[in-house]
Amino acid sequence: MAIAYKISSVRPVKAEVEVLAIPRQDVKSQWVGWPKKAVDKLKKELRRRGWQAQWSQVEILAEAKVGRATLLAMIGLGQNENSARQQEALRRGMASVVSEAGRLGLRTVGIDLLSNSLGADMAAAAVEGIEMVSYGFTAYSRKLAKKQKKSSINQVVLLCREEQAMAVRRAVQQTKQLMKGVELARDLVNKPAGDMSPVKLAKEAQGIARRSKLINVNILNREQARREKFNAFLAVAGGSAEEPCVIHLKYVPIAGNNKRKKLWVVGKGVTFDSGGLSIKPAEHMELMKSDMAGAAAVLGLFAVLERMALDVEVHGLIAACENMPSGTAYRPGDVLTALNGKTIEVLNTDAEGRITLADALSFAAKSEPNAIIDLATLTGACLVALGETVAGLWSNNEELKQKVVQAANQTGERVETMPMPEEYESKLDSPIADMQNIPSSRYGGAISAAMFLREFVGDVPWAHLDIAGPSYVEQRYLTYWNRGATGYGVRLLVRLLEDIAAK
Known part of the structure; x- marks a missing residue:
């Protein structure tokens, strides 16, 4: 089932998603659009867990509900990493988040890119990770096809700044096309x-x-x-x-x-x-x-x-x-x-x-x-x-x-x-x-x-x-x-x- 992608500039607490992924270089990073009270609460919990935004590290916060999201997922981009390394961290992190969402039967995932200046590039990396992990070769098994459908998300909301929205939308569309080629290659080999x-x-x-x-x-x-x-x-x-x-x-x-x-x-x-x-x-x-x-x-x-x-x-x-x-x-x-x-x-x-x-x-x-x-x-x-x-x-x-x-x-x-x-x-x-x-x-x-x-x-x-x-x-x-x-x-x-x- 194809995943629908939506671009939005609403504040994270207003996003209509069940899971919210939050990529950060460190705990002290900017939290654009977040209420101070919510940020202080999250930072306190992250310090308690010892999360340091290590590269590609994912920390699931099932108890820390923010807005409509029932599950928060911190994704570490690593400190002092270049843009390519940050993008790979996000690919891997979003794959982990989407897998966990599917396991829990959650269908809508949001990504907070409001605090990232590389909005379009990060959006493309996120879509790549999501599409790759969501792939399943089920052509020869109804059982596998049913299992795949049951554990799949159906919508991703990318939260970005208004001035980045057009570039992010273009990056998402182009990446979706690119991933069709990757999917074809996987099908042929499988x-x-x-x-x-x-x-x-x-x-x-x-x-x-x-x-x-x-x-x-x-x-x-x-x-x-x-x-x-x-x-x-x-x-x-x-x-x-x-x-x-x-x-x-x-x-x-x-x-x-x-x-x-x-x-x-x-x-x-x-x-x-x-x-x-x-x-x-x-x-x-x-x-x-x-x-x-x-x-x-x-x-x-x-x-x-x-x-x-x-x-x-x-x-x-x-x-x-x-x-x-x-x-x-x-x-x-x-x-x-x-x-x-x-x-x-x-x-x-x-x-x-x-x-x-x-x-x-x-x-x-x-x-x-x-x-x-x-x-x-x-x-x-x-x-x-x-x-x-x-x-x-x-x-x-x-x-x-x-x-x-x-x-x-x-x-x-x-x-x-x-x-x-x-x-x-x-x-x-x-x-x-x-x-x-x-x-x-x-x-x-x-x-x-x-x-x-x-x-x-x-x-x-x-x-x-x-x-x-x-x-x-x-x-x-x-x-x-x-x-x-x-x-x-x-x-x-x-x-x-x-x-x-x-x-």
């Missing part, structure tokens, strides 16, 4: 692989293009992909009965601008990864439906691009296939020729994502764009190194790398910059081909995978995000994530494109 084949992924792309005047799509089937020399990708696809697809989306704004930047976003699109002949263990193999989370992020981005009205030409590329064992599967020991002419010795068919991306990145690099970004659930090694909430970032261009880091900081989608040491290059040396698809050492696997991809982008500025950790989680590591797909990357990409378009 669907069982049997219902999300490469062809069905292509149909999603066609639906996005059909609903937009500024986006077109070109789908290559197996034979068309072969004519375009996607031979490495097709080798991976060879073991599956499912038809592989190369999906190329293109967004071009209407306004003429000869100096407009051109950027390619490439998503790994292995809709199910059994490991191929180098088959995976049975335990947790069902989670390999999520091996197309990079592709889902690309589709989530394109679902909202037109509404974001960004002045940048964006190409999305997904080489979609399954990696399955069969009599027609590619084998360890095979030598493949990628689209850019480089040869790859296959030592392990479960290192297939980098092989599909080799062709996709080569295809993107041919057009000499300003930058290429790829998102891929590429390595378990990255998950081991960085855990479940942080993506690894590799780049051959310092300026692009810093832009990705900045976008990640602004959206709370964490990345950690990673190295590509020259001395590791020899790990990919093959005795019979230009390179091998896995390193000769068991260590630094995520680094070697990134260095493998670098061989296919030429001199084009490129950034690689290994999203194996944060794209799909089995526990609620962040308050606004639920078990399953997170939609990681959609918000980051939009923010990155906004930055690129502005310059």
